Amino acid sequence: MDIIVCIKQVPDTTEVKINPETNTLIREGVPSIINPFDENAVEAALVLKEKHGGKVTVITMGPPQAAEALKATIAMGADEMVLVSDRAFAGSDTWATSYTLSQAIKKLGNFDLILCGKQAIDGDTAQVGPGIAEWLGIPQVTFAVKLEADPANKKVKVERMLEEINEIVEAPFPCVVTAVKQMNIPRLPSLKGMMRAKKAEVKILSAQDIEADPKNLGLNGSPTSVVRIFTPPPRGGGEVLTGEAGEIVGKLIGKIKDRKII
């Protein structure tokens, strides 16, 4: 099976500080790590490779120093690495990021599965994985806690971790799966892997290489504007209606009418 894993280099949030005036992360001087969920995605890919054979290609969109994050995944056992890097990508929001990554993935050609992390610990939107799936027009299965592949029948079986229940779904190759942290314990690098990483070549793709439409790239291609960042209050408990079925339906319709929904 050929698997592509999308990883993002993020600031080590255990070390990060917030600028009290702008409420944004102070990134300067903060060490970078691989987004932890993406390490789960890499681990999941390596487990599938060990079981079914094939190749794991790790891809990131970021500045040249993001190559370090890619190399760390080679040290874990990934086969190839691709850095999608161009000044034109600067200021990308999730729309532009997922567009750019999907173009790069098209360029790379054959793949059975794309793995992403559930979300990035800095941006936290959890939109890039689903965005890639949309741009490529393929299925997406988010919040995977278990993942099995069936290469003979070209499909995956995924257990999704939802708020109260787990859901098991199947999806055909190729598709996008995003990983939660409970999925596995990412392996540590190995010495031979590190030696391989030291020598391995990073394939670099520019905006031109991926034949991207400039109007979808970077700041100009990013429709989002951040007005304010805040933690939303937790969802309230809701109200449970009891009684006979007919009675409940009556109460429910009343409540809906009260709120002028109908």
Add this chain to the structure above:
Amino acid sequence: MLDYLLTEEQIMVRDLARKVAREKALPKRAEWDETGEFPWEALKAFSDADLCGLYIPEELGGFGQSVFNFCLATEEISRVCGGVGVTFAASALGSTPILLFGTDEQKKKYMPPIAKGTKLAAFGLTEANAGSDAAGIETVAKKDGDYFIINGTKQWITNGGEAETYTVIAMTDKSKGPRGATAFIVEKGTPGFTFGKKENKMGIRCSATRELVFQDCKVHKSQVLGREGMGFIVAMKTLDLTRPGIGAQAVGIAQGALDEAIKYARERVQFGKPISSLQAIQHMLADMATSVEAARALVYATARMIDAGHKDYTLPASEAKLFASDTAMKVTIDAIQVLGGYGYMKEYPVEKMARDAKITQIYEGTNQIQRNQIGLALIKESAQKK
């Protein structure tokens, strides 16, 4: 810290060993110390990280036969846990005889899984009545056609029961005295080869220390290491080569204790200020740090000398083992002093470090035996000059 001008590869080995030890052994060390559970979990992680074959040539599945790299990893692991450190290192002790004296066939058969870390090795020399006086061993291997029949009991063998591959020294011809001993490779599972109970020890408690019991254990002559009669040469050459590793264990344990002492001294407030501001504490820390660095320098220099191909390293290897282990004992006890009553409690790791440190003065030749050996070498050297 002294800059040892490590190469990129050496830094990689050191940092990876540190990372794996901290992630896999640190959270468990107190529990393993308490229960004596064998640290397979940590060993599996070292295996996955390719750290088990640092002293083994690449063609045998290792990372390139470097005593120095092996010492770096052993130090980092022992810095976290002396028990895991010796378990890691004893596999090198058990397999070095094969590396040094094995035939190509023996090497190809036994070394790759040891290099990968999927199998452990152990070294069986000591017996109840033969410790420092190894020549007094009573285990016999009697020739019987193409086979040898081994009878006797080895005592306190590290990795006993857990290892798959054992190097065992037995007498093949008592009449020849020390020239009548032979080294054998014995596989776990060979009929007539069983294990005694696991010893309950003061320190390095998660390491396995067991008897090897041989009752009419039949091994083929192809299992002889080197030649018949070379048993003690095999043992002595092996111990010369692995002694810097004991030094590295000791340096690691001492550094671990120093780390804890410095951290604690900065946090502990008495008389309204951190005890680290007291000169008495600073001087103690200064002495600890200086001797740890001196021990490390001696171990590293010896390991480098060996890797560079020098043949005669018996003296520095003994000096490195002696000085580093005496340092570990002193520094760990002083670390307890810096932590005061807290240091005496099991909630803090330094009392364990002191218990772990003690063994480094005893095994692979007690420090008295090291001094004997160093003294003799000095006199011999001086006599040769005249």
